Structure formats: C-alpha cells, structure tokens
Amino acid sequence: xxxxxxVILALETSCDETSAAVVSNGSKILANVxxxxxRIHQRYGGVVPEIASRKHMENINYVVKEALxxxxxxxxxxxxxxxxxxxxxxxxxxxxxSFAKAAAYALNIPLIGVNHLAAHIYSGFLxxxxxxxxxxxLVVSGGHTNIIHMPRHxxxxxxxxxxxxxxxxxxxxxxxAMGLKYPGGPEIEKLAQKGDPERxxxxxxxxxxxxxxxxxxxxxxxxxxxxxAEQRGEEISPRDAAAGFQEAIFEVLIHKTTGAAVEKxxxxxxxxxxxxANKRLRSNLKEKLMRRGIRLIVPxxxxxxxxxxxxxxxxxxxxxxxxxxxxxxxxxxNLGFGG
Amino acid sequence: MLVLAVDSATNAxxxxxxxxxxxxxxxxxxxxxxxxxxxxxLIDQLLRDTGLDLQxxxxxAVSIGPGSFTGLRIGLAAVKxxxxxxDKPVVGIPSLDGLARNISPVSGLLCPVIYARRDEVYSxxxxxxxxGIERISHYMAVSPRRLVSLLENLDNKEVIFIGDGLDIFxxxxxxxxxxxxxxxxxxxxxxxxSTIGFLGLEKLKAGKKDNLDDLVPFYIRASAAETRWKSNExxx
Ligand SMILES: [Zn+2]
Numbered sequence: 001x002x003x004x005x006x007v008i009l010a011l012e013t014s015c016d017e018t019s020a021a022v023v024s025n026g027s028k029i030l031a032n033v034x035x036x037x038x039r040i041h042q043r044y045g046g047v048v049p050e051i052a053s054r055k056h057m058e059n060i061n062y063v064v065k066e067a068l069x070x071x072x073x074x075x076x077x078x079x080x081x082x083x084x085x086x087x088x089x090x091x092x093x094x095x096x097x098s099f100a101k102a103a104a105y106a107l108n109i110p111l112i113g114v115n116h117l118a119a120h121i122y123s124g125f126l127x128x129x130x131x132x133x134x135x136x137x138l139v140v141s142g143g144h145t146n147i148i149h150m151p152r153h154x155x156x157x158x159x160x161x162x163x164x165x166x167x168x169x170x171x172x173x174x175x176x177a178m179g180l181k182y183p184g185g186p187e188i189e190k191l192a193q194k195g196d197p198e199r200x201x202x203x204x205x206x207x208x209x210x211x212x213x214x215x216x217x218x219x220x221x222x223x224x225x226x227x228x229a230e231q232r233g234e235e236i237s238p239r240d241a242a243a244g245f246q247e248a249i250f251e252v253l254i255h256k257t258t259g260a261a262v263e264k265x266x267x268x269x270x271x272x273x274x275x276x277a278n279k280r281l282r283s284n285l286k287e288k289l290m291r292r293g294i295r296l297i298v299p300x301x302x303x304x305x306x307x308x309x310x311x312x313x314x315x316x317x318x319x320x321x322x323x324x325x326x327x328x329x330x331x332x333x334n335l336g337f338g339g
Numbered sequence: 340m341l342v343l344a345v346d347s348a349t350n351a352x353x354x355x356x357x358x359x360x361x362x363x364x365x366x367x368x369x370x371x372x373x374x375x376x377x378x379x380x381l382i383d384q385l386l387r388d389t390g391l392d393l394q395x396x397x398x399x400a401v402s403i404g405p406g407s408f409t410g411l412r413i414g415l416a417a418v419k420x421x422x423x424x425x426d427k428p429v430v431g432i433p434s435l436d437g438l439a440r441n442i443s444p445v446s447g448l449l450c451p452v453i454y455a456r457r458d459e460v461y462s463x464x465x466x467x468x469x470x471g472i473e474r475i476s477h478y479m480a481v482s483p484r485r486l487v488s489l490l491e492n493l494d495n496k497e498v499i500f501i502g503d504g505l506d507i508f509x510x511x512x513x514x515x516x517x518x519x520x521x522x523x524x525x526x527x528x529x530x531x532x533s534t535i536g537f538l539g540l541e542k543l544k545a546g547k548k549d550n551l552d553d554l555v556p557f558y559i560r561a562s563a564a565e566t567r568w569k570s571n572e573x574x575x
Contacts, residue, residue: 043568044564044568048562048564050408050562050563050564051562051564051565053408053409053412054555054558054562057412057415057416057555057556058553058555060416060419061419061423061551061552062552064423065423065552075424090409091408091409091412094375094409094412094413094416095412095416096416097375097416098375098378098379098412098413098414098416098417098420099416099417099419099420100420101379101417101420102379102416102417102418102419102420102421103420103421103423103424105379105382105383105393105420105421106393106420106421106423106424106425107424327379327380327383328376328379328380329375330373330375330376331375
C-alpha cells in the first residue's frame with residue numbers, strides 16, 4: 001500500500017449479490033469479489049428475500065476474506081469500512097450493514113453508509129475519474145429506473161423515476177410469462193438480437209414532459225398479447241416479440257435520458273445498473289447522445305451489476321468530505337436522495 | 340476468561356461481559372428501536388463502562404437461535420464483523436438453552452417457549468442435572484397443542500414454562516396442564532446476554548469453538564419459499 005492512499009473496504013448486500021471490495025483512492029480496484037445467488041433464486045423465478053438474507057450470512061466472511069487476500073491487504077491497511085444501507089431488501093441490507101458496523105468498530109476506523117443508487121452512479125467514476133460536472137445518469141436495473149442529475153460530487157437530483165415497476169423488473173416478469181429463466185433481461189436480449197423490433201408494436205408511456213417512467217401498461221399489454229396468442233393457438237415469433245417490447249422499454253429510456261441531458265446541458269451521460277449490460281440499449285443511447293455532442297460512459301458489465309467496488313468508490317468521495325456514519329446507522333429499504 | 344455475549348434472538352437486545360467470577364457488565368434493552376440501531380451502540384457503551392478494550396475479550400458468545408430471523412442475523416453478522424478482525428474465538432449458543440438456563444435448579448422439566456409466529460412456538464425440554472441443564476428433546480417449532488400433548492405423555496408432571504411463547508397458549512390448554520404446570524416470572528421471559536455468556540464461557544473453556552465463516556443462525560424452519568418449492572417438487 002502506497003503512502004497517502006485511502007483504502008476502503010466496501011460491502012454490498014442490498015439484493016442477491018454478496019460482494020466485498022477493496023478500493024484505493026476511489027479509483028483503483030484492488031479486489032471486487034461478488035458471490036452471486038442467481039442460481040439459487042432461479043428456481044423461484046425471482047429473488048426470495050428470506051433466502052437472499054440467509055445466503056448473505058453464509059457468504060459474508062468468505063467474500064470479505066477473499067477480497068482482502070486478493071488486495072493483499074491487512075486490517076492495518078484499511079482507512080474506512082463502507083456499506084450499502086439502502087435502498088434494497090431490508091433483511092439483505094442488514095447482514096452487510098451489521099457486519100460493516102462491527103468491522104469498523106473492531107478496526108477503529110470510520111464507517112461510511114452509502115446509498116446504493118449513488119454507488120451505481122459512481123461505477124462510472126471507476127471507469128473515468130475525471131468527469132466534468134454536471135452529469136446525468138440513467139440507473140436502470142431490476143430494482144431501479146432513475147434519471148439523476150449530479151451537479152457535483154455527493155449531490156443528486158432525481159429528475160425521473162418509475163411510478164410502478166422498474167425496467168429490469170418488467171423484463172423479468174415478461175421473460176417469466178414467456179417461460180424464460182430468471183433473470184429475464186439477458187434471456188430477452190438474446191432472443192431480441194435475432195428479432196424484428198417493428199413486427200409487433202407495444203405501447204410507450206411517455207407521461208407528457210415528465211422524466212418519470214411507467215411500465216405497468218406495457219407489461220399488461222405484453223402479457224395480454226402472449227395470453228391471447230396462446231388462446232388462439234397462434235404461434236408468435238418469440239424473437240420478434242422480445243425485440244418488440246424490449247424496444248418499447250428502451251425507446252422511452254433513451255428519449256427521456258437524452259431529453260434530461262440536453263435540458264441540463266451536460267457533456268456526459270452515464271448508463272449504469274444491471275440493464276446497462278444490454279448492448280442494444282448501450283449502442284442506441286450512445287448514438288442518440290452522440291448526435292447531440294454528448295458522450296456516454298458505460299462501465300463494464302461486472303461494474304454495472306451490483307458489486308461492492310462501486311460502493312467503495314462512492315464512499316471515497318464521502319470520506320474526502322468527512323461524511324461518516326455512526327453505529328446507529330440502520331438499513332433504509334426505500335432510501336431516496338433526501339438532503 | 341472474559342466473554343463478550345451478544346443476544347438479539349427476541350425483541351430485546353442484550354450485551355454482556357461475563358467471566359468465571361460472574362457478570363462484569365450487562366445491558367438489556369427491550370424497546371421499540373430495532374436491533375440494528377440498538378446492538379452496536381450497546382456493545383460500545385458496555386465496553387466503555389466496563390473500562391475494557393476489545394482486545395481484553397477472550398471470546399465471543401452469540402445467541403444463535405431460534406428466534407426472530409432478522410434479529411438473529413443482525414447479532415450474528417455483527418459478531419462475524421467483530422471476530423474476523425479481532426481474531427477471537429466465537430461460540431453460538433441456542434437461545435432455548437439460554438432461556439432454560441435462566442431458571443435456577445428445580446426438580447421438574449424446563450420448557451422454554453419462544454414465540455415463532457404462525458401459531459407456533461420454538462421449544463425444547465430440559466432437566467437440571469448435577470452438571471447443569473441437559474436437553475432431553477429435539478429443538479422444535481411446534482403448536483402449543485402438540486407441545487402440551489407431548490408433555491402429557493411424559494412421566495414428569497412438573498413443568499416450568501419460560502418465555503413469551505406462552506402468550507399464544509389458549510386458556511383451556513393452560514388449564515388442562517393441571518397444578519404441575521408453573522410459569523416462570525416475567526423477569527425470565529426473554530433471553531439474556533449474560534446467560535448466553537455463561538453458556539458460552541463453559542463451551543470456550545472446554546475448548547469448543549465454532550467455525551466463524553460457516554456459522555449461521557439456527558433457524559429451525561426453512562424459509563417459506565423453500566418449503567413451498569419442496570412440496571411442489573414432491574407433488575410433481
Ligand atoms: Zn443495484
């Protein structure tokens with residue numbers, strides 16, 4: 001460990017990934033260990049909160065020890081312990097949070113509670129440290145669909161959010177109705193790659209000038225479409241159907257994100273969260289932004305899905321500002337960006 | 340040996356430091372605040388007030404369950420976070436053992452009952468022996484009626500119920516137990532960190548410690564989703 005570097009042990013257990021990372025100076029990832037529970041939740045068709053909490057408990061020591069070993073880092077090298085305290089599944093959050101509080105206490109170093117959505121945005125800073133503010137981010141995953149304006153470090157203005165399901169959640173639900181496995185996003189992407197997005201037209205909820213989203217109408221429309229086809233014994237092309245409703249989601253995401261970026265006069269947009277792994281979303285958003293002279297930062301897939309490195313990165317900037325948490329820190333399942 | 344004991348199996352959060360000499364310090368907080376908010380500040384305050392450094396602790400005892408799933412995880416995750424970096428031995432103590440141990444030696448059966456939702460209690464049966472308490476049944480999640488019929492089939496007609504689980508026993512069921520049935524006082528209704536600590540001390544001194552990495556709460560019950568999935572598998 002070089003002198004003057006700030007080394008943070010970060011934990012993330014907000015949903016179904018148990019992750020521990022060691023991040024130096026907010027940019028150098030010394031380790032980013034992710035133990036995914038996807039295979040366990042697959043049989044239930046989605047994340048089961050109680051099982052997720054139990055698995056976090058089984059995994060936590062292993063991921064922490066592995067992260068410290070990979071980083072070749074002893075307890076004495078750590079400057080702070082960071083942890084996601086919301087939003088997320090409360091029982092799952094509590095495992096990482098309780099561990100982190102005790103670890104910080106045992107090590108006698110600061111505890112830094114991190115907002116999971118902020119952490120997703122900071123995954124972009126792991127890719128590029130020197131990003132000129134302001135920026136607009138689209139955080140899109142199984143749990144979130146948010147457009148967030150960030151005028152400077154640590155300040156977040158939510159421009160838009162989903163009024164019902166998250167984009168990734170809709171993809172999962174539709175995939176399930178089509179008999180595809182969980183998580184649905186990657187399965188639908190695979191099908192859609194060979195499909196015609198214009199063959200079937202699904203509704204887009206523009207919601208006027210708002211940057212908010214609503215996907216429940218689209219969801220029922222797709223479920224009806226699948227149901228009717230089945231009743232009539234009609235063979236519909238799963239590829240074209242997948243391409244069609246994926247497009248219905250992405251078009252709205254791209255339109256609103258671009259609109260927000262233009263309104264806020266930003267040079268940079270970040271696309272983060274699990275759904276950012278989708279190649280079509282990446283390339284279509286990039287193209288649309290490029291025409292406006294705005295560049296798009298998309299972290300590599302392993303930093304888009306839930307991981308602790310992004311938590312460690314966000315925590316670094318809180319560390320610099322002295323924004324620490326105390327031992328009463330609690331998990332907040334519906335944590336927003338208040339204050 | 341100084342043992343730090345942590346208990347969050349029931350509504351109350353507790354922390355204690357015990358040794359061969361007795362209780363050095365103990366906090367017990369049965370308030371509405373969540374375990375997540377209570378537990379670490381309690382431990383911190385306990386160490387300050389006892390003038391101890393974490394390094395003075397020889398081992399950690401944690402009540403491992405059964406009890407509230409979330410409460411158990413908060414306690415155990417905290418103990419994992421502490422012990423991993425302090426490099427101290429840890430022992431998990433069944434919360435029912437702790438409850439039974441709340442009662443001083445008696446001739447009858449000890450029957451701790453922890454409210455388990457779904458109209459059931461977590462329970463096990465114990466007797467006092469020369470060496471302390473001895474468990475004579477499985478740990479179980481059981482309906483009050485089944486537990487009572489189990490007791491009725493035993494020879495020992497003296498039984499002491501200990502714990503908040505008794506609140507869900509219907510009156511007729513309580514009456515059916517007859518005069519041999521006693522109920523422990525309110526001061527013994529919840530697990531106590533100090534009791535967990537003494538049980539832990541015995542285990543640690545006997546050279547027993549748990550594997551910290553693999554230690555998980557003693558839930559007794561599978562998660563509801565798992566149970567459903569398994570019964571569907573059987574049907575299919
Ligand atoms: Zn996430």
